[in-house]
Structure formats: structure tokens, C-alpha cells
Amino acid sequence: MKLFRWALPWVLSVAALAQSTGAGARPKASSARQPGACDCAGLSAMVEATIQAQQEEAADLQNQINGMRSLTTMLRSDAGAVQDPYIRDGLQVDAEIWDLHMSMLQKHIARLQHLVEQERASLKTAAAKPQ
Numbered sequence: 001m002k003l004f005r006w007a008l009p010w011v012l013s014v015a016a017l018a019q020s021t022g023a024g025a026r027p028k029a030s031s032a033r034q035p036g037a038c039d040c041a042g043l044s045a046m047v048e049a050t051i052q053a054q055q056e057e058a059a060d061l062q063n064q065i066n067g068m069r070s071l072t073t074m075l076r077s078d079a080g081a082v083q084d085p086y087i088r089d090g091l092q093v094d095a096e097i098w099d100l101h102m103s104m105l106q107k108h109i110a111r112l113q114h115l116v117e118q119e120r121a122s123l124k125t126a127a128a129k130p131q
Contacts, residue, residue, distance in 0.1 A: 044123060051116050054112045055116060061105050064105070065102050075091055075098070
């Protein structure tokens with residue numbers, strides 16, 4: 001309660017000072033942005049950066065998938081040399097699980113590429129519109 005008694009006069013004096021000096025004044029209507037207006041150059045740069053990031057992610061994922069495929073091939077090859085049928089079956093199941101994971105990553109890459117195409121199309125339509 002003592003804090004409230006001390007803080008209330010301080011807050012009121014700061015508010016009065018801010019009003020008297022014009023701090024916090026709103027900008028004039030002439031400098032305000034028109035409704036519906038956009039910073040198309042800034043927006044285009046952001047979309048281009050997003051496209052670049054998505055393409056890099058897709059390329060990185062594809063490289064990881066390629067490495068995983070070679071490891072999965074080695075796993076299957078090694079499983080064929082194992083005498084114990086339980087271990088061999090376990091290694092085959094492990095390779096199947098990795099194949100499923102790689103197919104999910106391929107679908108993710110396809111979604112990223114689809115998004116890139118959509119973003120490029122939206123950039124073209126936005127550039128074609130008269131300002």
C-alpha cells in the first residue's frame with residue numbers, strides 16, 4: 001500500500017509532463033500511411049528471402065536424404081551377411097523405418113518446392129499490378 005501511495009503521484013506527474021512536452025503525440029494525418037498501401041519493395045525482399053531460405057532447406061534435406069539412402073543400402077547389405085535370423089530381420093525392419101522417414105522428408109521437400117512456386121507466382125502478380 002505504501003508503494004501505491006508513492007507510485008501514484010509519480011505516475012501522474014510523468015503523465016502530465018508527457019502531455020505538456022508533446023511526448024507521445026500522434027503523427028499528423030499527412031504522414032500516416034494510406035489504408036491498403038504497402039511497402040512493395042520491402043515485401044518483395046522479404047518474400048525473396050523466404051524463397052531463398054526454403055530452397056536452401058530443400059537442398060539441405062535432399063543432401064541428407066542422399067546420405068541416408070547410402071547408409072540404408074549398406075544396412076540392408078550388412079543384414080544379408082548376418083547369420084542370426086532375428087538380428088537380420090531387425091536390421092531389415094530398421095532399414096524399412098529409415099525408408100519411411102526418407103519418404104516423409106521427400107514429401108516435405110515437395111511441399112517446400114510448392115510453396116516456393118506459389119510465392120514466386122504471387123511476386124509476379126504483385127509486380128504486374130499497377131501501383
